[in-house]
Structure formats: C-alpha cells, structure tokens
Amino acid sequence: MSARGSARAKLLDAAAARFYAHGVAGTGIDVITADAGVAKMSLYNNFRSKAELVAAYLERRQQEFLDLHQQRLAALPADAGPGVRVLAVFDAYLEHAEGAADFRGCGLLNAAGELPAGDPGRATVARQKAEVEGLLREALAPREDADALAEHLSLLLEGAMVRGGLDGDPDRLRRARAMAAALVGAE
Structure with missing residues (x-):
C-alpha cells in the first residue's frame, strides 16, 4: 500500500x-x-472536503454490509430457497450490528439524519437502502409477491435497525429476523 x-x-x-x-x-x-x-x-x-470524506464513509459502510451478505450467500447450499436467501440479508445486518463496539443503529441512516435535504449523502443512503430492498427482491424471485414482500421485509429490517439503535441493542434485529423467517417460511 x-x-x-x-x-x-x-x-x-x-x-x-x-x-x-x-x-x-x-x-x-x-x-x-x-x-x-x-x-x-x-x-x-x-x-477534497469533509463532504467527500462522508461520502467515502457511506460507501465503505455499504460495502462492509455487501461483503458480509456475499459471505452469507456463499455459505448457502446451491439449492437454498428464497426464504433462506432472505434471511442471509437479515443475518448480514445482524452480524454488522453485533460487530459494533457500541451499537447505535444503522450508520448510514444516522448520517443521513444529520445531512440537510438535498445533500448528496442522503441520495447515496437512499440508493443503498434501495439496493438492500433489491437484494431481498432477488432472494424472493420467482415469487409473484416478490416486490411487495421485499418492500415489507425492507421496512421491517430498517425499522428494527432504527429501534435497535435507539435501544443500543441489536436484539430488535434478532426479533425482526424471526418475523421475517415466519413470513417467508424459513428458519
């Protein structure tokens, strides 16, 4: 280096x-x-600026999640069903949360909440959250309800992150994972 x-x-x-x-x-x-x-x-x-450093931070946090998610997917059997693939998204979020020294919720959402409307960082976070919903949609394919269920699961996941961050405890993510498992028929 x-x-x-x-x-x-x-x-x-x-x-x-x-x-x-x-x-x-x-x-x-x-x-x-x-x-x-x-x-x-x-x-x-x-x-060039603190804003550029913030942008790099946001990209890095998303890449950390994506790497964890890819590791989870790689560990699944080739014939893993949609429900198991959905849980890989939840598990990657949970692993990321459990790795935090002092869990405060989603670093992306926390940063976005501080940025003013129209700030490019907020658009970056919105794109990243859409990417996670897309991963859920891909996991659910070819189910006919994949779009609606992916949105539902995304809201469940992000809500658990926010509430878990307020609690300072990722247990809400564990409970959201259990709810997701019930919704998609997986364990």
Whole structure:
C-alpha cells in the first residue's frame, strides 16, 4: 500500500469510528486527523472536503454490509430457497450490528439524519437502502409477491435497525429476523 493509500485508509478508519460514535456534524476534521495520526494536509490530499470524506464513509459502510451478505450467500447450499436467501440479508445486518463496539443503529441512516435535504449523502443512503430492498427482491424471485414482500421485509429490517439503535441493542434485529423467517417460511 502506498503512503497515500495508507493515509487514506487511516483517515477512513478514524472517520468511521468517530462518525458512528459521535455523528458527522459532531466530528471535526482535526479530531479525525489526530485519531488517524496524519497531518491535516493528508486529509486534503485524499479528500477534497469533509463532504467527500462522508461520502467515502457511506460507501465503505455499504460495502462492509455487501461483503458480509456475499459471505452469507456463499455459505448457502446451491439449492437454498428464497426464504433462506432472505434471511442471509437479515443475518448480514445482524452480524454488522453485533460487530459494533457500541451499537447505535444503522450508520448510514444516522448520517443521513444529520445531512440537510438535498445533500448528496442522503441520495447515496437512499440508493443503498434501495439496493438492500433489491437484494431481498432477488432472494424472493420467482415469487409473484416478490416486490411487495421485499418492500415489507425492507421496512421491517430498517425499522428494527432504527429501534435497535435507539435501544443500543441489536436484539430488535434478532426479533425482526424471526418475523421475517415466519413470513417467508424459513428458519
């Protein structure tokens, strides 16, 4: 990894920890560079602005989820039914939540809630949430009710993330997974 790549990774690691724990607005550039152990100029050599750093953080969080989801899918038998594939989405969310040092809900939704209307970061989060609903829809194919059920499951999943974040406990995700299993006839 180049020095530039190393500084970028350190900055993203520091930003991810701070943004999730203290919020985007509550985290200044100076704190991020200090946590990363890099000069302030390194931040601007890697990101044109704090907004660009936030965008990279949002993309990274989504990629972490997608990687977990892919690992879950890869572990399934080739003949896994739609219900089991749906639960892989819930399981990836749950694994991501359980890996948080101090669970505060969905880092994407938390960040979006801080961003003003029209901010590109909000559109990024909306696209990412649509992508998760698309994964649910794909998992349910070829069911005739795949579109409606994917939307229902997406709302269940995201609601559990929000409520779990407020509780500081991913147990709501576990309960949402059990509800989803009942809805799709899987365990």
